[in-house]
Amino acid sequence: MNAEPAPGADIRAQRTARLAACLARAADGELGALDEVVAELNPLLWHVARSQGLGDEDAADVVQTTWLELVRQVHTIRSPLALTGWLVSATKREAWRVNARRRKQIGPGVDVLADSPDAAAGPAEQVLTNERDRTLWRHFAQLNERCRVLLRVVAQVGRPDYTEIADALDMPRGSIGPTRGRCLAKLRGLLLSDPAWSTE
Known part of the structure; x- marks a missing residue:
């Protein structure tokens, strides 16, 4: 007996095909x-931008x-x-750039800087942090594409809107x-099995 298709599966398949066709035409x-792509995905991008403060x-x-x-890079995108x-x-990258530029423009006063402790990590701590980051991203890259995209999207918003x-x-x-x-x-299993990853 054939399983019933998931509710909305036809709509999602049609949407995927529509976006793929839009990309091909662009x-x-x-x-x-691309107007249709903008209409579909613009709310998500607004959510990401606002979540960066x-x-x-x-x-x-x-x-x-x-x-x-996207218009400049449209030939490099292969799928919806x-x-x-x-x-x-x-x-997210552009939001970071805007935030960094704004912090430079405002900047704290000299008196504030004089009284502020140096929050920079020491060389040993920085080495450990860099090694942990490399290990994390190495194992992140082993996840399938759906996992990588989903985790990136969810991680980039404070309170993710699951419907969006x-x-x-x-x-x-x-x-x-x-x-x-x-x-x-x-991802946790991959990290815990790696001696280079420390949970401390």
Whole structure:
């Protein structure tokens, strides 16, 4: 007996095919085809930009810059799933850049700096931190693409909106939490089995 298709599976499949077709048309020079991609994914990018502490004006600039970058890089995106991860990463990077520029512009006064302790990590602590980061990303890269994209998206928002994420990643809303848990458990298992990873 054949299993019934998951509710909304046809809609998600149609959406994936539609976004793939839009990307193909854009790559062939019909950049107006990206309008539909913008309409589908813009809310997610706004959520990512705002989660980085940006106000409305800065978030608008960041999201616009991300879409412009997509136009420049449209030939490098191969699938709707990769597109979402690429856009989220690009939005976060641009938000970091805007925040860094704003901190430089404001900057603390000299008197504040004189009274502030040096928060920089010492050389030994920095070496350990760098090694842990390398180990983490090495094992993160071993996860399947769906896990990598999902964990990146969820990690980049303070309170993830599962409905928005489900729409962006073509996943049933009810599967986001369990899938995230399985992905984290897999990553945890890889890390704990690696002698280079310290839990202390």
